[in-house]
Amino acid sequence: MSEQQTTKSEYKKPLPDMRPEGQHFWENTKQHKLLLPTGADGAPFWYPRAYAPGTLDPIGWVESKGEGTVYTYSVHYIGPSSAYKGEPPHVVALIDLDEGVRMMSNIVRDEEGYPSVAPEDVSIGMRVRVVFDDVTDEITLPKFVPVA
Amino acid sequence: MSVREATPNVAETRRMLKKGIVIAGVGETEQGILKDRGSFQLLAEVTKITLDDAGLSLSDVDGMVTAFSFVESTLMHSTTLADYLGMTPGYFASVAVGGATAPLMAVQAALAIDAGLAEVVLCVRGDNTRSGISSSGMIAMAREMSHGAYEAPYGLTTIGGYGLLAQRYMHEHNVPQEALAQVVATQSEHAALKWNAMLRDVVSVEDVLATRMIATPFHVADCSLVSDGAAAFLVTTADRAKSMKSKPVYITGIGEGYSHQYITEAKSVEGVRDGLGRAGRRAMEVAGITPEDLDVAEIYDSFSFTPLIALEGFGICGKGEAGDWILAGNGKLGSKLPVNTHGGLIRQAHLGAMHHIVEATLQLRGEADDSARGGGNHQVPGAKLAITNGSGGILAATSALVLSSEPPSA
Numbered sequence: 424m425s426e427q428q429t430t431k432s433e434y435k436k437p438l439p440d441m442r443p444e445g446q447h448f449w450e451n452t453k454q455h456k457l458l459l460p461t462g463a464d465g466a467p468f469w470y471p472r473a474y475a476p477g478t479l480d481p482i483g484w485v486e487s488k489g490e491g492t493v494y495t496y497s498v499h500y501i502g503p504s505s506a507y508k509g510e511p512p513h514v515v516a517l518i519d520l521d522e523g524v525r526m527m528s529n530i531v532r533d534e535e536g537y538p539s540v541a542p543e544d545v546s547i548g549m550r551v552r553v554v555f556d557d558v559t560d561e562i563t564l565p566k567f568v569p570v571a
Numbered sequence: 572m573s574v575r576e577a578t579p580n581v582a583e584t585r586r587m588l589k590k591g592i593v594i595a596g597v598g599e600t601e602q603g604i605l606k607d608r609g610s611f612q613l614l615a616e617v618t619k620i621t622l623d624d625a626g627l628s629l630s631d632v633d634g635m636v637t638a639f640s641f642v643e644s645t646l647m648h649s650t651t652l653a654d655y656l657g658m659t660p661g662y663f664a665s666v667a668v669g670g671a672t673a674p675l676m677a678v679q680a681a682l683a684i685d686a687g688l689a690e691v692v693l694c695v696r697g698d699n700t701r702s703g704i705s706s707s708g709m710i711a712m713a714r715e716m717s718h719g720a721y722e723a724p725y726g727l728t729t730i731g732g733y734g735l736l737a738q739r740y741m742h743e744h745n746v747p748q749e750a751l752a753q754v755v756a757t758q759s760e761h762a763a764l765k766w767n768a769m770l771r772d773v774v775s776v777e778d779v780l781a782t783r784m785i786a787t788p789f790h791v792a793d794c795s796l797v798s799d800g801a802a803a804f805l806v807t808t809a810d811r812a813k814s815m816k817s818k819p820v821y822i823t824g825i826g827e828g829y830s831h832q833y834i835t836e837a838k839s840v841e842g843v844r845d846g847l848g849r850a851g852r853r854a855m856e857v858a859g860i861t862p863e864d865l866d867v868a869e870i871y872d873s874f875s876f877t878p879l880i881a882l883e884g885f886g887i888c889g890k891g892e893a894g895d896w897i898l899a900g901n902g903k904l905g906s907k908l909p910v911n912t913h914g915g916l917i918r919q920a921h922l923g924a925m926h927h928i929v930e931a932t933l934q935l936r937g938e939a940d941d942s943a944r945g946g947g948n949h950q951v952p953g954a955k956l957a958i959t960n961g962s963g964g965i966l967a968a969t970s971a972l973v974l975s976s977e978p979p980s981a
Contacts, residue, residue, distance in 0.1 A: 436726060440719030470721040470835065495742070497734030498787040502726045503714055515727050515786075517735055517835060527722045527835045542787070547742045564724055 434559050435506035444473040447484065452563040455555040457487040459524055469524040489553030490570070491520040496530065498542040513539045518551060518567055526565075531556070533568040540569065584825055584857045587685045588979050591809025593819035594677070595691075596625030597929045602800035602920030603769045606702045610643045611655045613697040617801035618656060621693065625805050626816030632805075634662035634689025636676045638696040638923070641712060642703035652695070662689035669716075669963025670871055671827075672696065673924035674970035678825055680806035690811055696925050697801020716964050718833045730794055730874070731786035732834045732965045737876035738788055740840050743891070748788055750894030751875040752779035755792050755917055757902050758872065762914025764904075764947030769796050770918045779875075793875040795916035802925035804932060809978065820935045824860070824958075824973030826853025828884075834965045840880075841890070843966050848884020850960055850971035855885070858956075858973035859980060862887040866954040867934050868908055869927035871962045871969075872915040878902075881960060882910070885971075904949055912939060912949045924961025928972070931957040935976040 439449065448471045451458045459467035461483040462475035475482050496516035514530040530545050531537040537556045551567035558564055598621030600613055622628060637649040645651045649663040662683045666675045673696065680692035716732050717723040740746065756776050762768035774792065782790040812819040830846025831837040855861065862885060870878040879893035887908065888896045902910035913919050913930035920926060933939045935957055939950040960971035
């Protein structure tokens with residue numbers, strides 16, 4: 424993980440909208456744990472909601488091993504805000520976790536500050552594993568690095 | 572997740588449309604960068620054009636269906652416009668389902684007419700999206716389709732969201748980048764003939780591929796435009812239209828389809844294709860037609876990839892075959908089924924699917940020749956049947972219409 428802590432005022436990229444039902448998830452990413460919400464049958468689903476989608480059952484949580492496969496990706500040469508200006512392109516990907524859910528993240532290099540992988544280093548079907556990017560004192564985003 | 576499929580009653584939809592629900596007037600303003608006109612001003616301008624097309628005055632309109640504005644924030648868009656225009660409609664509604672809005676406005680009008688709530692319904696949408704939007708509004712628009720907690724923090728853009736699906740589609744079906752560029756090239760030939768198209772130059776596949784990459788697989792030229800402008804269509808009954816000026820065009824098919832909201836939730840390429848395709852397939856089922864019967868297709872084209880998966884979902888092309896289809900010259904004016912004869916969102920202007928409906932109507936009226944107003948002839952000779960659609964979100968929600976120059980026969 425990054426040794427350097429960034430304060431909220433320095434981090435200009437979008438931070439997650441905080442809702443009560445997401446609090447448990449973000450508290451755990453801060454502890455470098457990737458939790459997945461589960462329905463009454465124990466099967467994980469994504470994304471966290473207050474009730475299990477499709478049944479409205481109460482939810483539970485299970486920790487993910489953090490390994491998966493790139494389902495698809497798009498190399499973004501322009502970001503959604505001026506905070507991305509002047510940066511190398513970032514890779515937005517959909518990752519199929521081995522637990523059977525698909526989540527969005529960035530494909531990054533396992534280096535200080537988790538910089539983006541080069542566009543030519545990402546492909547559909549590539550194996551990846553989770554890393555935890557402490558983007559601010561409060562928020563840690565799960566990101567993924569290629570598995571050699 | 573359990574999925575509750577809607578069970579539309581085709582016979583009941585046909586019963587409504589058999590009354591003769593028609594588009595009896597259309598209108599479009601200039602499109603592009605119109606710094607001298609505000610959002611409601613554009614809506615008023617296009618209302619006048621549309622009423623003139625039908626030979627009506629404002630007092631003839633008793634129903635009003637509008638959409639939304641990126642610039643003017645109001646929770647009561649339809650009645651705010653009614654106030655601006657100086658009218659007191661008996662029926663009013665605003666529809667907000669992103670790019671699926673325009674065909675859903677027509678559906679809303681048809682339902683109101685069938686229920687006896689109104690007889691002459693103005694469906695109007697316009698905005699100064701290009702000139703009037705603030706930078707924070709632009710960021711909000713770019714993030715509009717991202718989940719605020721689980722997608723937006725990764726720097727997803729709307730373009731990239733479509734890119735995620737397009738890249739997987741191209742991977743699964745071995746579709747080359749050139750197929751996407753050909754969609755743009757084909758539509759550029761059509762936009763060159765459309766009087767109010769923002770981009771009138773004809774571009775080649777090579778030209779498209781030479782533009783700047785925004786989010787793979789999309790270059791600048793693969794993306795829809797951001798524009799100022801307005802468009803409208805007037806929905807009424809065939810009986811009422813008899814006393815109006817323009818040739819009525821019948822709505823003979825309606826269909827809707829949904830598969831996901833956030834792109835992360837899209838299960839598969841096939842799931843998306845089937846979800847959006849359901850809209851077109853149902854509309855054709857209601858109309859009692861097959862894809863082979865169509866003369867023209869005005870297909871929502873937020874990105875160059877968008878019409879490809881829709882053509883497949885509607886059954887016009889086989890799965891994974893739309894790229895080859897378009898590369899073979901299909902979709903062009905002069906081919907068996909011309910697609911986006913006005914240039915679409917990529918070359919004409921972006922106003923959801925409003926222009927697709929207006930263009931389909933003009934085609935079926937035999938009036939898609941803009942030679943007299945600085946454009947060219949983009950009329951499909953003898954066009955009698957058209958399909959048109961709009962998709963909101965990242966191909967999340969789709970609404971489709973079949974339009975016909977003849978009354979419903981089914």
